[in-house]
Amino acid sequence: MALKHASPNDFRSSVWNDWCPGCGNFGIVAAMYQMLAELNVDPEKTVIVSGIGCSGKTAHFINAEGVHTLHGRSLPFAEGIKLSNPELNVIVNVGDGDLLGIGAGHFVAMGRRNMDITVLMHDNTVYALTKGQAAPTLKRGEQTKSLPRPNMQDAINPIGLALASGYTFIARSYSSRIKHLKEIIRQAIEHRGSAFVDVLQPCVTFDDIHTYDYYNKRVYDIQENGWDPLAKNEQEAVQKATQALVKSYSMDERIPIGVFYRNISVPTFDERLNERLPYYIKNPPAKQPIEKDGNAIIDQEIFENTFSDFITEIVR
Amino acid sequence: MALKHASPNDFRSSVWNDWCPGCGNFGIVAAMYQMLAELNVDPEKTVIVSGIGCSGKTAHFINAEGVHTLHGRSLPFAEGIKLSNPELNVIVNVGDGDLLGIGAGHFVAMGRRNMDITVLMHDNTVYALTKGQAAPTLKRGEQTKSLPRPNMQDAINPIGLALASGYTFIARSYSSRIKHLKEIIRQAIEHRGSAFVDVLQPCVTFDDIHTYDYYNKRVYDIQENGWDPLAKNEQEAVQKATQALVKSYSMDERIPIGVFYRNISVPTFDERLNERLPYYIKNPPAKQPIEKDGNAIIDQEIFENTFSDFITEIVR
Amino acid sequence: MKEIRYILGGPQGGGLETSSQVLSWAFAREGYNVMSDREYFSNIKGRHSYVHATILSENDTPALAYPVNVLGAMDAETVFTHSYDVAEGGYMIYNRDESQVKVVSVASMEDEYKEILMKKFSESGISGTIESVADYLARERKINIIGLSYRELLGELQKSVNVIAAQASRYVSSILIGAVAALTGLNESSLDYALQRRFKSGEVYEHNLAFSKIVIKQVKGSISLDKPIMGGGKRLVVSGNDAVAMAKVVGGLRFQSYYPITPAADESFTLEEYERIGGGSDSIVVFQAEDEIGAIAAAIGSSLTGARSASATSGPGFDLMTEGLGWAGINEVPVVVTYYQRGGPSTGQPTRGGQSDLLSAVFASHGEYPRIVIASGDHEEAFWDTIDALNFADMFQTPVIHLVDKFLANTIASMPVPQVSNAKIGRGKLVATNLEHYKRFDYSSSISPRAFLGNYVMWYTGDEHNETGHITEESKNRVMMMKKRMSKINDIEAGIPESRRYSLYGEEKPDIVLLGWGFVKGSALRAIRDLKVEGIKASYLHIRSFIPFPKEIITKIFREYGADRIIDVEHNYEGQTGFLVAMNTGNMVKRRILKYTGRPIYSNELAVAVKRIISGSTEEVLDLGS
Amino acid sequence: MKEIRYILGGPQGGGLETSSQVLSWAFAREGYNVMSDREYFSNIKGRHSYVHATILSENDTPALAYPVNVLGAMDAETVFTHSYDVAEGGYMIYNRDESQVKVVSVASMEDEYKEILMKKFSESGISGTIESVADYLARERKINIIGLSYRELLGELQKSVNVIAAQASRYVSSILIGAVAALTGLNESSLDYALQRRFKSGEVYEHNLAFSKIVIKQVKGSISLDKPIMGGGKRLVVSGNDAVAMAKVVGGLRFQSYYPITPAADESFTLEEYERIGGGSDSIVVFQAEDEIGAIAAAIGSSLTGARSASATSGPGFDLMTEGLGWAGINEVPVVVTYYQRGGPSTGQPTRGGQSDLLSAVFASHGEYPRIVIASGDHEEAFWDTIDALNFADMFQTPVIHLVDKFLANTIASMPVPQVSNAKIGRGKLVATNLEHYKRFDYSSSISPRAFLGNYVMWYTGDEHNETGHITEESKNRVMMMKKRMSKINDIEAGIPESRRYSLYGEEKPDIVLLGWGFVKGSALRAIRDLKVEGIKASYLHIRSFIPFPKEIITKIFREYGADRIIDVEHNYEGQTGFLVAMNTGNMVKRRILKYTGRPIYSNELAVAVKRIISGSTEEVLDLGS
């Protein structure tokens, strides 16, 4: 049940946080504590799903359901949870290597479904927990601290990829603008559909390029600049998407944060399912009784009616 | 060695082609036979890599090196081949389910590398060889022949995804416009960098929506309409990419084919490697002798010099 | 005759499957036991495919065997391919319009097979045309050749029901229905019933009915098939895929994820068709994932919410699931994977059968975690094993792998209608409500009380963890948690009795014991009966569970009979069961009968091989069937 | 003393690894044999990590054991954690500024361990401050306590070399270098050498040197370590990761693909560092793939072009490679996977060691194909096994899995400089040039002559295929191709002699035989020597290859000594080797010593456990070490 007047501290778990001092992840989890408290969510109805990486530990630091999955697989785990119990509020905290490296296939697939799940990507340009290799968000030619040579692969544009994949809420924030981040997280959670937030997160141990300084100098809020990301129909969607894409490319000198794109014209996956299975949202898989006194709830009559196409009566 | 005055028939293998009569794949392989002959390529220096699906059989129907890989994995196989022997001309024939479903992660990754590989996607909107399930190219709500219900997932926009992933040559063609397709394949092969061609390919057995009729009525050539896809620098790249994206969205009433995007300002992966390993292109892994009379080519002196950082002389 | 067997062949995609279904229905309705195997290439249209069926008048499971009594050929390739498959006195129906077609000119036939056939033909003095084959069969093998002009038959159909030629040609496969019906004297009403069942009412049904009558008139000859023993009641006629799907519905499955793969995918389609359970407000979510990695992850995620969850796949997909299975193992998540084995390794023989995935299933994923691996031998077992699998998963809170195979999946068989009151559902140890502090991995017993996401705050992680599910690397906790988790192996040993792990058939004091599992069952049972007639006393030990393993019985038979009288019979190269026998009991299997062509073991070749083994051979490799 | 052991501990990321390297170098230069294990959490900064080293004056492989002679603590957590690890008469160096810190207040310590410690402390009458621990150790266990004020030491450093406070604090870990040097009387020149080696010349080197002198002056006490036996010559000082990387360079590797994973990734980084071979025009392409599926696929693709190709990974990554391995198997592609085992299942204990992936490696991927699985027990074996792996892959044209583990990977050891003239390179059967028609899968022998992409037109497919590599589903071809391919198992049996598959150490007529593999080796060798002193005659059978398996020797020892005198020693829960022993020889292992805490088996606990087994226990589970 929801805590009355929850405070951010209520969402702090008892686990000692072993991120490096100064790590950008602290800002992310702080924003989450605050937002969960403000939204006054039920800890039992909120599932934090995470992948493997420094970011993956987030699930343990939050006092809500926590599912710390496999490297690259947080999204399909989250989807399974959401599909069988759509009542749950599912939030994914995931590393950039995890989501856009090994997990890129799942990232693309979830966009196609518009599942009502919030994905917060901890964008630190490195594979931090394995000691600083280049993540797919690191630009070609950049050489962060533990790389023996400059990075050889081009960076993914996460906003661009999310647009191409069909996410209906796409935003960027920055771990040390906690208020901004918190608001973005709120919007992402409140948005019905697949929401993706690229959270710039300095890794103070392995990334000596994208430091707090680096970001502090560069980030600016596109909403403050007047960008309205909302698309209410298919036509607007194309128009907003392409403009959002143009915005997302400018990453060198000034880095835009804020909501890039929000499309409310696409049905969510549970709505799609509910069309097919009319009781789905009210009576999802997790809530259906499947036995009565140890017996199957399907009795002989239901069985034979249901599968009548397979049954024949012997007639001589 | 290259055949003198090769004819398309020289590239036809002796294997009986067991695609369904009328299948769009026939047009694709015909265009390939023609183009390989026109380019007069060496069959031994040309590697056809394919995935698993009806499309995957292509490798066996062509008289050149053929590597019929695993479902979803044609790209990393192709990349391994290209990396160790960059002299080889590597062409990937791959299904839409294979490339953008199970293989989407690899698709995204290769774009980031701009490896000099040509990817021809057989876009038939279905998982054909497993009997017609929805592929990631099938639109939501469409119900092709063997679907019990309308498709629940949104289609990927392949052009958009290729743009977001960093492909530097992006085109679409249509299997029954063999001349157009052939020219697009030529350009894709001749392009230095990752080239992606979305080939519309009617599956006459499982797709009763996207028929020849359907496409014949809708396709039009964007080059004929004056679209210049060429980007010569980074700025042009953003501009061309966003315009190409706008074009790629119009798929319902009229379907654009042609070259959407070509960016010649991004170094290929072999160029990037060659910067780091100055003899790489001339002397790639596949061409280096590794033994002399059964001994390692590294002798004691080279060994001790190379690894001097690990060696100590005992001093008492 | 107590049973008849037939082969119907034609190009893939040419309607053969439908014809075979119709015949199966018709015979089942008469009270026969039916078993109809489907063999086909990894191809959508044009390659040779065939059904191989046994119709049994007795109340027993029919076995697949050669030779057959009837060969019905849609095309020339079928005639060539199966020339040597018909029994003396049997029948061959073919298209006499193709009499002059030559084997060399059949483009769709694989070169390897063409060579073999041409060699055989030349040895038999067959010139290579259809006519020459027919002549040879009539002359040398006393086979009744029924050459019909398919063109003329279709012409008649056109006239009688007023369809255009292009449409009429779609009915070629229906000729085989008529032919088999005519030869076996199938009741007209049963045929009518079966056609209706397949096509409902409407044009296609009517055309087929009309056509079968046309054909029946043309087919001279008859095979005296005994009247069936079963006198009434209801029967289920299902493929293995369907049997499993039905059982999942009964067993309370509420979430199935899958990625298309032959021969597993049909199960998910059937589930999709019946997703609205009994038409009420309950339903199963059938989820097409982006790959098998996503499929297993989604099934596990779903299971955490309390919904019974499963996936179905085959070798390549299963490989991709191994990492996910390990996560389910360490997190004690009930999840079922129905594993449809096909010919391996790698893509292998995607539409052929095999049993070569046993060891990879038993040892899947790095590290150690408890798991259950059971296997089904026929449709009825598959039905009940599916329900068991779901129950075991919940009871022991661990992954269950249910091994079936392509043979079973694609074979249509008749079986009793399951008494669903026998279907018990046990959800295992669930947490009592209203706990103050819930610990998912409570040490108090090896199986901790389970709660579902949505009810209590809890944590899961693939890392080693403490009772609450948080990561800890501390040594003592590691030992305790490993012991708690791994000691479920003991619970499984205790909870699934030895008697549930095998079935023993045949002679009480046998000279020979066949050891087998899965689809070997049907042929083994038939072979031991046939061997008995020849004075050889054999029994068949059918393994139904690999984890837990039937250690006691196997130890006993090795002790009682000695390794020399035990023959491992499997559809693989290495005799994988032997490895598990050694591992579990220390006994080394010494004699083997193996088949790995992707075709099922036929009872006749099995019986012959057993005799060879009795005469001293240690290993027999079977290769019957095209 | 012939050997000393020390533990140096501190927060992860605090410079401990560097200090340990410096000491290893210094001792190695003096001619000591060094073995230095590193234990750390899956964490970047702040969790407790420590090195555990043995310095041996004799010319033998040092083993890891408890108790230690010196405990050097950077922080309070180290003192608490290792309070019970020091031998009587040993030394503990700690920061006396932290005397009043209490165990309860150490936030980074896991709750599980804190509880255990607090219980122990209260039993020992320790109040829980650092001071109380020090007092107890001095009083009850005769340990020499050296409390230094790290603040003052750093202050002195600041004064002497003129660094600011923030910088000076980075040198805390260097205090431990000075302390160990002082106690062991390490030559100043060796220390200087080692510091230079690590830091080159420059400020950090100078500061360290200056600091060590400051510390040495303050540390009173000494341990009399014997002079080393080795008098001169060159030594290699390497981690297991580095030894494998070097061997890959020597062995002709030209392509390595990887995806970052602990503890495999360091091997790839070393390769990257040495990618330009000997600085000439040859080079290795080290490719960071998008995942392990891509890594194995790329390595296979590369191998098809003729480049020797490998990948390196750990459990989770290996799971993802299984499907690719099957493709390599059916296509007879030489490819090597160096498999760094860590604690499983699932993510498990990512930075801890284990040997629980044996069975999943041996049976990886569905279906059947030949493979080779070898395992290394120490750095020297790892070096030569790597070269063997590359050769075996080429010789038998099949995947080779080379099992190592986290213990080996992260342990720094001294070893002889390899004589690379002993490194033979065999590329196996290659095709003669200028063939008219090349058939990749020529039936003429089980190992068909191999050509590379780029030279002849050929086809590969994961489907079953004919000699030219085209798909065929024909039965006879299937049997022939399976037989050709699988009979490489016989070639492997013949080509890798029994003697290559194991090493046997210790007594000729033992009372007890230990059976082990991998990192068990060092402790087993030491334990059998220690047991000898106590009058127990033991030998150690070290398995170096699982496929092919050392059947003969194992059959022999079971016959000669009987199962009751054979003890399986492994870093896993089930005693997985026992399964393979049964499978290969029919013998059942009855006694086991197992450890699965993620920490290595120490020779002292092993010896004790052996004695317990001799006294009748059947299974001992070890748990020494934090």
Ligand SMILES: Cc1ncc(C[n+]2csc(CCOP(=O)(O)OP(=O)(O)O)c2C)c(N)n1
């Ligand atoms: C299948 C698999 N491959 C590799 C790993 C090793 N691994 C652990 S964390 C990590 C990188 C994490 O990087 P990222 O996702 O960016 O998260 P961060 O640590 O930066 O938050 C990797 C590769 C793994 N756990 N599983």
Ligand SMILES: Cc1ncc(C[n+]2csc(CCOP(=O)(O)OP(=O)(O)O)c2C)c(N)n1
């Ligand atoms: C890992 C794995 N999963 C599933 C399959 C089964 N499979 C074979 S073909 C195919 C679909 C092919 O669809 P697509 O890639 O679109 O190719 P098409 O047949 O349409 O040309 C699938 C899913 C497989 N071979 N491997």
Ligand code: SF4
């Ligand atoms: S390594 Fe980087 S991302 Fe990880 S905890 Fe430290 S600062 Fe944060």
Ligand code: SF4
């Ligand atoms: S199923 Fe479709 S894609 Fe496959 S061969 Fe037939 S028409 Fe072509």
Ligand SMILES: [Mg+2]
């Ligand atoms: Mg990261």
Ligand SMILES: [Mg+2]
């Ligand atoms: Mg397709």
